[in-house]
Amino acid sequence: MNVPAPIAMLAELTHRCPLACPYCSNPTDLLAKENELDTDTWLRVFKQAADMGVLQLHLSGGEPASRHDIVDLMQGAHDDGLYTNLITSGIGLTPRRLDALEAAGMDHIQLSMQGTTADLADWVGGYKGGFDRKMKVAGDIAERGIPLTLNAVMHRHNLDDLERTIEMAVELGARRLEVACVQFHGWASQNRSQLLPSREQTESAKRIVAEAEKRLRGVMAFDFVPPDYYADYPKACMGGWGSAGLNVTPDGTVLPCHAAQTIPTLSFENVKDKSLSDIWYKSEAFNAYRGTDWLPDPCQTCDRKEIDFGGCRCQALAIAGDANATDPVCKLAPGHKHLVDALAEAQSAQTPMIWRSLGQR
Amino acid sequence: MSLALQQEDRPFLPRGVRVVEDRVRGGKVLLGPEKAVALDPIGEAILSRIDGATSFGALVQDLASTYAAPETQISQDVQRFLAGLRARMFIAVKGPKT
Numbered sequence: 001m002n003v004p005a006p007i008a009m010l011a012e013l014t015h016r017c018p019l020a021c022p023y024c025s026n027p028t029d030l031l032a033k034e035n036e037l038d039t040d041t042w043l044r045v046f047k048q049a050a051d052m053g054v055l056q057l058h059l060s061g062g063e064p065a066s067r068h069d070i071v072d073l074m075q076g077a078h079d080d081g082l083y084t085n086l087i088t089s090g091i092g093l094t095p096r097r098l099d100a101l102e103a104a105g106m107d108h109i110q111l112s113m114q115g116t117t118a119d120l121a122d123w124v125g126g127y128k129g130g131f132d133r134k135m136k137v138a139g140d141i142a143e144r145g146i147p148l149t150l151n152a153v154m155h156r157h158n159l160d161d162l163e164r165t166i167e168m169a170v171e172l173g174a175r176r177l178e179v180a181c182v183q184f185h186g187w188a189s190q191n192r193s194q195l196l197p198s199r200e201q202t203e204s205a206k207r208i209v210a211e212a213e214k215r216l217r218g219v220m221a222f223d224f225v226p227p228d229y230y231a232d233y234p235k236a237c238m239g240g241w242g243s244a245g246l247n248v249t250p251d252g253t254v255l256p257c258h259a260a261q262t263i264p265t266l267s268f269e270n271v272k273d274k275s276l277s278d279i280w281y282k283s284e285a286f287n288a289y290r291g292t293d294w295l296p297d298p299c300q301t302c303d304r305k306e307i308d309f310g311g312c313r314c315q316a317l318a319i320a321g322d323a324n325a326t327d328p329v330c331k332l333a334p335g336h337k338h339l340v341d342a343l344a345e346a347q348s349a350q351t352p353m354i355w356r357s358l359g360q361r
Numbered sequence: 362m363s364l365a366l367q368q369e370d371r372p373f374l375p376r377g378v379r380v381v382e383d384r385v386r387g388g389k390v391l392l393g394p395e396k397a398v399a400l401d402p403i404g405e406a407i408l409s410r411i412d413g414a415t416s417f418g419a420l421v422q423d424l425a426s427t428y429a430a431p432e433t434q435i436s437q438d439v440q441r442f443l444a445g446l447r448a449r450m451f452i453a454v455k456g457p458k459t
Contacts, residue, residue: 005385005386007397008395008397051385052385053383053385053386055381055383055390055392055397056392056395056396056397058395081381081384083392083397085394085395107377107392107394108377108394108395110394110395145376146376146377147375147376147377147378147394149394149395175375175377175394175450176394176395176450217363217364217448218363218364218447218448218450218454220450221448221449221450
């Protein structure tokens with residue numbers, strides 16, 4: 001098959017982060033600082049990415065500002081012609097650092113939002129004072145005119161504040177707002193009973209976003225990720241496995257999506273051993289679920305197969321127990337009953353919230 | 362607010378949005394926050410004329426004479442293209458010169 005060049009790369013520079021969000025998309029086995037790629041290796045990877053057609057580079061983590069070399073990394077990516085996006089909690093972004101990043105060619109910032117009040121946001125983020133510092137950083141970003149997207153991660157505990165969240169995004173001068181309902185991978189998968197919104201919350205969120213999108217046309221753009229447990233059909237994982245984007249973890253492992261390491265039958269290659277291009281085009285893991293030939297039934301005969309490509313592999317494994325199966329979110333999936341069961345379980349039994357931390361699950 | 366541009370409106374690419382050469386796939390691509398849009402020759406022709414000084418009306422006239430096409434048709438096509446970009450905040454608009 002004809003494999004397209006990747007458009008976007010997510011560089012998870014570090015797993016270190018001052019926050020401890022219980023839905024963090026990092027794996028539950030966090031990598032320590034000594035496992036992180038050094039500056040020169042990251043710069044080599046950025047260059048390889050640009051040379052093979054990557055246009056958008058997302059510098060993420062963990063908290064990317066935890067890296068002492070973040071400004072050098074930004075400069076290198078910019079010099080390679082990449083569009084640079086810093087995905088941050090804002091903690092550690094002093095005015096001086098913002099100035100240096102701006103001078104190094106940073107194109108855009110995506111700032112995370114845990115809640116609309118200090119009480120809620122600091123509880124979710126597990127970091128006292130985090131909200132106040134974030135608001136200060138948001139002001140510093142606006143003052144400099146740096147293009148800003150607010151990424152509001154939504155779940156049962158804050159979805160009722162959606163209207164205020166939208167208002168705040170406008171007040172902070174955000175050009176885009178991502179209303180991203182928690183996806184149940186990484187740390188979120190063990191907090192499903194705490195984080196899954198109710199069906200009523202979900203329906204109400206859809207109405208609020210649709211109304212705000214209309215009202216704020218030309219003022220702020222929206223990206224809405226509804227919780228797919230209540231959907232009829234699955235989402236296309238990464239726009240199709242190995243078709244548009246790739247992730248590089250702090251130690252240089254290259255993944256088709258950030259949760260792919262949960263699939264134990266796949267092995268993933270590292271930028272320390274192979275070029276990014278070799279990994280993208282030739283590695284077994286990237287070719288495992290490319291295209292539609294591998295699709296199981298009922299996807300093979302479904303007219304949606306080029307739309308959702310069978311959905312999310314990690315979710316198929318996590319919920320239906322088989323990474324090769326149709327995403328159980330799909331109402332036509334043989335494993336859909338597992339999703340219905342998981343939903344019922346999350347709605348009935350409440351287990352305590354587990355915040356992200358090093359060295360324990 | 363309506364996304365449609367008035368004759369005297371002057372569209373521009375805001376900070377963080379730019380058109381670049383796609384040196385791997387060829388052609389031009391519009392880059393903005395977390396999005397990349399491949400441009401066809403028509404999109405490229407429109408965006409290359411957007412500079413914050415040229416009005417929507419003048420842009421349409423220029424395209425109509427360059428491509429020897431009826432102005433009403435061009436106006437509709439450009440309006441549709443720019444309204445789509447404006448909804449995504451990829452273009453911004455200044456009012457008439459005062």
